[in-house]
Amino acid sequence: GDSVTQMEGPVTLSEEAFLTINCTYTATGYPSLFWYVQYPGEGLQLLLKATKADDKGSNKGFEATYRKETTSFHLEKGSVQVSDSAVYFCALRPGAGSYQLTFGKGTKLSVIP
Amino acid sequence: NAGVTQTPKFRVLKTGQSMTLLCAQDMNHEYMYWYRQDPGMGLRLIHYSVGEGTTAKGEVPDGYNVSRLKKQNFLLGLESAAPSQTSVYFCASTRLAVNNEQFFGPGTRLTVL
Numbered sequence: 001g002d003s004v005t006q007m008e009g010p011v012t013l014s015e016e017a018f019l020t021i022n023c024t025y026t027a028t029g030y031p032s033l034f035w036y037v038q039y040p041g042e043g044l045q046l047l048l049k050a051t052k053a054d055d056k057g058s059n060k061g062f063e064a065t066y067r068k069e070t071t072s073f074h075l076e077k078g079s080v081q082v083s084d085s086a087v088y089f090c091a092l093r094p095g096a097g098s099y100q101l102t103f104g105k106g107t108k109l110s111v112i113p
Numbered sequence: 114n115a116g117v118t119q120t121p122k123f124r125v126l127k128t129g130q131s132m133t134l135l136c137a138q139d140m141n142h143e144y145m146y147w148y149r150q151d152p153g154m155g156l157r158l159i160h161y162s163v164g165e166g167t168t169a170k171g172e173v174p175d176g177y178n179v180s181r182l183k184k185q186n187f188l189l190g191l192e193s194a195a196p197s198q199t200s201v202y203f204c205a206s207t208r209l210a211v212n213n214e215q216f217f218g219p220g221t222r223l224t225v226l
Contacts, residue, residue, distance in 0.1 A: 043217035099144050105155040
């Protein structure tokens, strides 16, 4: 079945450091890929998405590129802020006709001043 | 718009007690979902609904029942709570369209003693 594997945390970075959170997936067909963010005490919010190979999703300085050849969707940000401290989830939705998401286990990011 | 709301925010139950969690959305979404979030496990789908009057099992349905009598509401029931059901429960909804995101509620933290 479909699955998502993301790097285990927690990840602790200093403010203005470069962030990479790795995400790889296993799926048949042509899935859509998502990154969700969960701030402390809140529900999940969509951070960015990509719906086909080579698409780049971006939002709030975060980027991720859909790489079909390596089945990856790594999240990056050039300069993190304390306000980016949260749990980040990679997720996939199988091809057309499916409305279910499969989530990775989440990566907790802490950014220290 | 309130988006997705969940009631209650917190609840403590004793083993064997029953309760119902309410999810409501005001976005006229067709699909609704119930997830549970446990440390190190990511989000796991319990049940979902593709429309009023229809429900289906997800990855971890045992011990839960659901109902969707109105399009805007999705109820999750625990008939006889067990300590293994201690978790944070999230409701989500999405519109019936390709590549649409899921919108999440703020969560319900349930403790079963």
